[in-house]
Amino acid sequence: MDVAAAARLKPDDRRMPSAADATIEINGLSLRFDTADGPVQALSDVSLRVARGEFVSFIGPSGCGKTTLLRTVADLENPTEGLIRVNGMSPREARAKRAYGYVFQAPALYPWRSVARNIALPLEIMGFGKAEREARVAKGLELVNLSGFGKKYPWQLSGGMQQRASIARALSFDPDLLLMDEPFGALDEIVRDMLNQQLLRLWDVTGKTVLFVTHSIPEAVFLSTHIVVMSPRPGRIYDVIECNFPRDRALDIRETPEFLAIANRVRQGLREGHSYDG
Amino acid sequence: MKSVLPLTTVVLALIGVWYLAAALMNAQLQRDQFANAGRTDYSTQDLLGASLNMERPKLPAPHQVASELYKLVFATSPTSKRSLVYHGLITLEETLIGFAIGSALGIGLAVLIVSMRWLERSMMPWIVASQTVPIIALAPMIVVILNQFNVTGVAPKAVIAAYLSFFPVTVGMVKGFRSPDPLQLDLMRTYSATRAQTFMKLRAPASAPFFFASMKIGAAAALVGAVVAEVTKSEDGGLGARLLAGSYYGQTVQIWAALLAAAALSAALVGAIGFAGRLTQRRVALS
Numbered sequence: 001m002d003v004a005a006a007a008r009l010k011p012d013d014r015r016m017p018s019a020a021d022a023t024i025e026i027n028g029l030s031l032r033f034d035t036a037d038g039p040v041q042a043l044s045d046v047s048l049r050v051a052r053g054e055f056v057s058f059i060g061p062s063g064c065g066k067t068t069l070l071r072t073v074a075d076l077e078n079p080t081e082g083l084i085r086v087n088g089m090s091p092r093e094a095r096a097k098r099a100y101g102y103v104f105q106a107p108a109l110y111p112w113r114s115v116a117r118n119i120a121l122p123l124e125i126m127g128f129g130k131a132e133r134e135a136r137v138a139k140g141l142e143l144v145n146l147s148g149f150g151k152k153y154p155w156q157l158s159g160g161m162q163q164r165a166s167i168a169r170a171l172s173f174d175p176d177l178l179l180m181d182e183p184f185g186a187l188d189e190i191v192r193d194m195l196n197q198q199l200l201r202l203w204d205v206t207g208k209t210v211l212f213v214t215h216s217i218p219e220a221v222f223l224s225t226h227i228v229v230m231s232p233r234p235g236r237i238y239d240v241i242e243c244n245f246p247r248d249r250a251l252d253i254r255e256t257p258e259f260l261a262i263a264n265r266v267r268q269g270l271r272e273g274h275s276y277d278g
Numbered sequence: 279m280k281s282v283l284p285l286t287t288v289v290l291a292l293i294g295v296w297y298l299a300a301a302l303m304n305a306q307l308q309r310d311q312f313a314n315a316g317r318t319d320y321s322t323q324d325l326l327g328a329s330l331n332m333e334r335p336k337l338p339a340p341h342q343v344a345s346e347l348y349k350l351v352f353a354t355s356p357t358s359k360r361s362l363v364y365h366g367l368i369t370l371e372e373t374l375i376g377f378a379i380g381s382a383l384g385i386g387l388a389v390l391i392v393s394m395r396w397l398e399r400s401m402m403p404w405i406v407a408s409q410t411v412p413i414i415a416l417a418p419m420i421v422v423i424l425n426q427f428n429v430t431g432v433a434p435k436a437v438i439a440a441y442l443s444f445f446p447v448t449v450g451m452v453k454g455f456r457s458p459d460p461l462q463l464d465l466m467r468t469y470s471a472t473r474a475q476t477f478m479k480l481r482a483p484a485s486a487p488f489f490f491a492s493m494k495i496g497a498a499a500a501l502v503g504a505v506v507a508e509v510t511k512s513e514d515g516g517l518g519a520r521l522l523a524g525s526y527y528g529q530t531v532q533i534w535a536a537l538l539a540a541a542a543l544s545a546a547l548v549g550a551i552g553f554a555g556r557l558t559q560r561r562v563a564l565s
Contacts, residue, residue: 076464095470102468108461112483121479125469 022085023177023209024050024073029082031068041234042068046082048228048237052176055203055210057220058228059266061274065235066213070179073211074102087176098126100177101170105185107162109154109169116141116150119169126173140168143202160191164198171206178210185215193251196222204247217270218254221263229266231273238273241265293340297330300339304329307336338531346535359515362539368516369504370543372432376439377500377547381493383440384447391448392455392481393473409445413438413503417510431514438510439503446495454488455481490555497547505540517543 031043043065050056058066071077073084075091086094094100101122109118116137123133141147144164154162163183170178184192196219203210203223214220220227221243229239243262245253253259308329312320320328330339338346350362358364387405391398417438424434458480466476508518517540524533 074468076467095468098470100468102465104461104464106461108459108465110462110480110483112486122469125466125471125475125479 022049023052023054023087024048024211025083025085026069026073027083029069029072029084030080031065031072031077032080043072043079044234044236046235046237048240050209050211050226052209053207054225055212055223056226056228057212057214057224058230059214059217059220060230060235060238060270061232063235064230064232064273066230067181068235069230070181070211070213074100074179076102098122098173099175100179101173101175103163103167103170103178103180103183105182107154107159107166109162109165111154113153114150115146115152115154115157115165118154118165119150119172122169122173128173136172140172143171143205144168145198158191160187160195163187164195167199167202171202171208176209178208180210180212182213182215184219192216192219197251199223200247200249217263217266220266221259222249222251222254227262227266229269229273231270239265239269241269296337296340300335300337301326301329303337304332304335308332333531334528335530338534342531343534343538346531347538350535351539362517362520362535365515365517365520365536366539366543368514369501369508369518369540372435372504372507372516373439373497373501373543373547375432375436376441376503377443377497379436380440380443380500381447381496384444384492384496385451387444387448388451388455389477391452393477398452405445405448408441413442413506414509416441417503417506421507421511435504435507435511435514435516438507439500442503443496443500446499447492450488450492450495451485454485454492457488458484486558487555490551490558493551493555494548497551498544501540501544501547 026046026048029043029046030041033040033042046065046069058069060066068077072079073086073091075095084091087097087099089097089099109115110121113121119137119140120133123136128136137150138147141150144167146161146164146168149157149161149165154165157165167180167183184195187195200223202208210223212220212223222245224243227241227243228237229241230236231238241262245259305325308325311332312318312325312328329335331342332338335342347362350360354361354363356363356367387401391401420438420441421434424430424437455477462480462484463476466480471479504516505518505521508514508516509522510518512519512522517536520536521533521540524530524536
């Protein structure tokens with residue numbers, strides 16, 4: 001059976017996990033920013049469930065609210081309406097319990113700290129002992145292939161290495177949930193391919209739930225179990241596409257007809273959702 | 279070596295301008311002195327030579343100031359009341375104590391302002407207002423008021439030095455503590471870091487470059503405060519007292535020597551802080 005056809009679902013009968021085993025549950029979420037130019041509807045009536053261990057990508061043009069959605073899940077923004085549950089808790093409680101690791105668009109490493117001490121930063125804040133910190137930093141460096149770079153300073157590392165360090169930092173305290181906001185957006189194609197493979201392996205090994213914001217269709221299709229296509233003005237979910245490649249997929253699946261079919265559907269969804277009629 | 283040539287050029291040019299100005303400014307005075315002495319047969323060369331070597335010129339020539347400096351710094355016993363080392367040490371002591379108080383106060387105020395937003399609106403106008411009052415008007419008041427409470431000696435002058443030096447430190451450190459970008463602050467939020475943790479692990483280290491810049495301005499301001507205080511209360515000595523004594527007796531050479539000594543002291547303080555800053559930065563980069 002054609003994977004693309006099987007995955008093609010109407011928005012109202014999306015295959016969603018039941019509320020019980022959902023790591024993240026979003027219901028009727030709206031968010032309005034009051035700017036100097038008047039209110040801006042960043043998110044409008046967004047509903048979504050994400051099951052444990054899934055890799056969900058959010059794709060859409062600028063201004064579709066994908067970053068805002070991620071920030072709302074992380075309790076960095078407050079919704080105007082609607083409900084979010086993260087591991088059954090409100091985002092604020094989840095943040096207080098350190099339920100997630102957040103990877104920003106820029107590495108946001110502290111320049112006065114070495115790479116190892118940057119990775120240790122959340123551990124220091126959360127009160128881990130020195131020995132435990134050192135063990136976790138060593139493990140984290142190894143996880144992102146940066147062993148031997150712990151003593152370097154951020155400016156001594158390439159952009160890709162910096163972003164890997166920031167991923168190790170987000171994983172250092174072992175949260176169940178990884179929120180990633182266009183982590184590879186500023187990197188070139190070659191580095192991005194490599195990091196995509198590493199991220200996939202990392203996801204496979206650790207079994208984390210990942211929410212991943214991206215601009216790139218191939219990246220979304222290659223990484224995800226579900227792709228959420230969003231459209232702007234107001235920001236809303238246009239389509240959710242299932243994407244069932246094996247967990248240990250390799251880069252060459254990007255040449256397969258199945259891959260291209262899903263990529264096509266994403267592209268079509270982006271085009272339809274982007275129409276400016278009225 | 280590259281920086282030596284431009285620097286030398288500037289210094290030589292300044293000295294040249296200085297000589298020219300001294301000759302022009304003193305010439306008439308010297309002509310009058312020749313006239314009073316009944317001399318009329320002097321050449322232009324005589325006039326020039328005499329103008330640059332007057333005992334009380336309007337503007338002393340560089341070599342006069344240099345030899346006065348040499349005499350008062352190296353050729354006079356440091357315990358003598360004529361020695362600039364003696365007076366320089368008095369000024370240095372007041373400056374350092376005032377600077378220590380001022381920078382501690384400045385950093386403390388900055389921490390308060392950054393931790394409590396409403397404090398900025400309620401305190402900043404007063405902090406700014408405090409610096410709009412001319413220190414030369416305020417200094418005698420501070421000395422008189424503190425004298426009522428039997429606070430005399432170095433203390434009132436250190437207070438005046440602190441009064442001038444806390445302000446640039448407060449302004450600089452507030453800016454420094456607020457220098458982290460939104461992403462770096464968001465990161466702390468995702469860890470549910472407390473305000474104290476955010477301060478210690480992000481705001482404080484991020485303010486390091488601002489810290490050394492603020493310290494430099496604060497130290498220079500403290501020295502100005504100390505000198506102004508000494509002018510107010512000159513019986514205790516100090517470079518300010520020498521400035522005042524020089525102006526009483528029209529000893530322009532002495533004034534300029536004291537002036538240059540104060541400038542050198544200030545430059546040395548600022549240089550030492552800059553050196554400490556570079557040392558810290560290097561340690562961070564190499565540790």
